[in-house]
Amino acid sequence: MTTNQFSITTPDDWHLHLRDGDLLATTVPATAAVFQRAVIMPNLVPPVTTVEAATAYRERILAQVPEGQTFEPLMALYLTQTTTVETVRAAAETPFVIGFKLYPSGATTNSDAGVTDVGALGHLFEVMAELQVPLLVHGEVTDGDIDIFDREKVFIDRHLRPLLDRHPSMKLVLEHITTRDAVEFVKSMGTNVAATITPQHLLMNRNDLLVGGVRPHNYCLPILKRREHQLALREAAASGNSKFFLGTDSAPHAQSKKETACGCAGCYSAPAALPLYAEFFDQMGVLDKLEGFASFYGADFYGYPRATTKVKLERNSWTVPGQVDTAVGPMVPYWAGQPLKWRVAT
Ligand SMILES: NC(=O)N[C@@H](CC(=O)O)C(=O)O
């Protein structure tokens, strides 16, 4: 690798929100420009709960892929209290359905239809484990008496440990991890348990949310944690441990919905996703570890072939735009107005 440019296998984004309707004209090209595949989150209104709904949503996404690009959306189905075993079996038979997403009800954006009683879904988990259908988890409890900074750790202890005790072969991805507790939990489990990490949780901690004024564009869920947790995530990603891989959790909301008295959670990182991760690996002095994290470990975990094309990164500083115009109004991307050292060469 030379110091000023290098190529990696085309990466995949294992956790992405594209939304729907007119916004797809912005979000799909932004990700398709750099990523080969992405796991498309199902938290639409209404949520994507069936193979039929996922098939229709996937068609709407594919209609926005620019000419000449080969972007592949992998659809996650929204797990609810009334998901049936037949739907699990149908998911297993549909190649572009990657698995089920578990949102605790009320935990995050558009999660009202989420799970209220994890313990009552054992019959589904049994079939998922048997058929090796992955379970993707937003790991936070929602109880009003649990502090927002403790919600991930409590979810792991209260729900994930018992779930994996009962279904030890379950293929499970703990999404957008934010704590040392999550890093240690994932490391302590077998190769069937992995985690995604976002750029914001690698590059920031809660000071970046709250010091010197509240910064709504750094507000996402699970919320940024204290620095000690950030350091544990940085160590995990930079170590080259294949249990930890790229999932941006790019989650666009209109500027007017972020800069308001009760702002939405989510960072729109897609316009700068790969340069943001490159910034992190560069900070750690391990740019050579970017490719495994971004392009190999997720594909290997899920059992997809690694991409066969490459993308080139060059050291050529640029500034993330302050605003992106979309059909639903302006959006402020994550890292807006700040410099990044690396860019994707076109
Ligand atoms: N991460 C977020 O803060 N928001 C996501 C939902 C999610 O991934 O929890 C969104 O859909 O806006």
Ligand SMILES: [Zn+2]
């Ligand atoms: Zn989430």
Ligand SMILES: [Zn+2]
């Ligand atoms: Zn998400």
